Amino acid sequence: MVEAHSSVGELACPDCAAASRRVHSRYRRHLAELPVGGRRVVVRLTVRRFFCDTATCSRRTFVEQVEGLTSKYARAGPGVNVWWRAVALAVGGRPGARLCRVLAAPTGRARLFGQLHAPPVPSRSPRVLGVDDFAFRRSRTYGTIILDVEKSAVIDVLPDRTSETLAAWLRLACPDITRACDLARVFHDLVRHRRGHLLLEWIRQAEQDAPVPIRSFAGFLRHDLDPVTAGLTLTYSSGVIEGHINCCLDDQEADVRPRVVPTPPHPCPVAIVTVTRCRRPDPNSRSLIRGAGTGRNRG
Structure with missing residues (x-):
C-alpha cells in the first residue's frame, strides 16, 4: 500500500x-x-x-x-490498464483473470472485457482494402477479415465468408463504394437493355455525387455522347456514326494499298524473269532465249 x-x-x-x-x-x-x-x-x-x-x-x-x-x-492507473488490455486481447476473460493473479495485478473478467473498447475511428477511410477468409475452426467454421493494406491494420472481422455479408458491410462502412455499386448497376441495366435515351441522365447523376473514378468515366462518356448513345440504342454493335467512320477507313485503305501483279510462268526453264505490268512474252521469241543463254554462260 x-x-x-x-x-x-x-x-x-x-x-x-x-x-x-x-x-x-x-x-x-x-x-x-x-x-x-x-x-x-x-x-x-x-x-x-x-x-x-x-x-x-x-x-x-x-x-x-x-x-x-x-x-x-x-x-487503476494507466500502466496497469495497458497490461489488462493486452491480457484480454491475448487470452480472454477467465484465463486472463487467472493470469493477472499470477502477475500480481489481480482483476476480474468483467473488468478485462471492459478494456476491449472499440478502436478509435480513423480520420479518413482506408484507400486500399484487403479481404481474406480465415478459419475460426479448421474445416468447420470460416470468417472474413478486412484489412487496411496501407497501414497493415485490422478493420473488422465478419462472422462468415459469404459475399452477401461482405456486400452488406461495405454498404454500411463505405458510402462511396455503395454509391459506385448503385451507379454501376444502373449502367449495366442501360447496356443490357439498350436504354441509350437514359444515358445523359446517368451521366448527370454520376457527375454530382459519384466517386472520382466514376466521375471521370462519366466525363469521357459525355465527350463521346453521340457514338455511345447510338451504341446503346441500335440493335447492331456498331452505331451509325461509328459504322460510317469504319466505311471511310476501309475506302482509304483500299486506295493506298499497293497492287500486286502476279508473275506469269515463263516457258524457259534456264532463266528467272520477273515481269510487272507488261504483256505476256512470245514463247517463240529468239532474242529472249538468246539473252537467257548468254546470261547463263556468263554466270
Whole structure:
C-alpha cells in the first residue's frame, strides 16, 4: 500500500477555467498499479473537492485529478490498464483473470472485457482494402477479415465468408463504394437493355455525387455522347456514326494499298524473269532465249 496526496494549492475549474483555492471536502481513492518485485501495489490517494466561485459557472464543485495517475471514475492507473488490455486481447476473460493473479495485478473478467473498447475511428477511410477468409475452426467454421493494406491494420472481422455479408458491410462502412455499386448497376441495366435515351441522365447523376473514378468515366462518356448513345440504342454493335467512320477507313485503305501483279510462268526453264505490268512474252521469241543463254554462260 502506497499513501499519496496532492500538494497543489489551487486548481482551475474544468468548465470556466477559473482558479479556486476553497476546499469543499477530501476523500480517498484506491488505485491499482503495476506490481513491484512481484508484489501487488495499491495507491491510496487522498484527493480534494474544490468550490467554483464563479457565479456564471454551472459547476459548483469539482475534484482534482493527478496527471499521469488518475482519470475520471478510474480505479487503476494507466500502466496497469495497458497490461489488462493486452491480457484480454491475448487470452480472454477467465484465463486472463487467472493470469493477472499470477502477475500480481489481480482483476476480474468483467473488468478485462471492459478494456476491449472499440478502436478509435480513423480520420479518413482506408484507400486500399484487403479481404481474406480465415478459419475460426479448421474445416468447420470460416470468417472474413478486412484489412487496411496501407497501414497493415485490422478493420473488422465478419462472422462468415459469404459475399452477401461482405456486400452488406461495405454498404454500411463505405458510402462511396455503395454509391459506385448503385451507379454501376444502373449502367449495366442501360447496356443490357439498350436504354441509350437514359444515358445523359446517368451521366448527370454520376457527375454530382459519384466517386472520382466514376466521375471521370462519366466525363469521357459525355465527350463521346453521340457514338455511345447510338451504341446503346441500335440493335447492331456498331452505331451509325461509328459504322460510317469504319466505311471511310476501309475506302482509304483500299486506295493506298499497293497492287500486286502476279508473275506469269515463263516457258524457259534456264532463266528467272520477273515481269510487272507488261504483256505476256512470245514463247517463240529468239532474242529472249538468246539473252537467257548468254546470261547463263556468263554466270
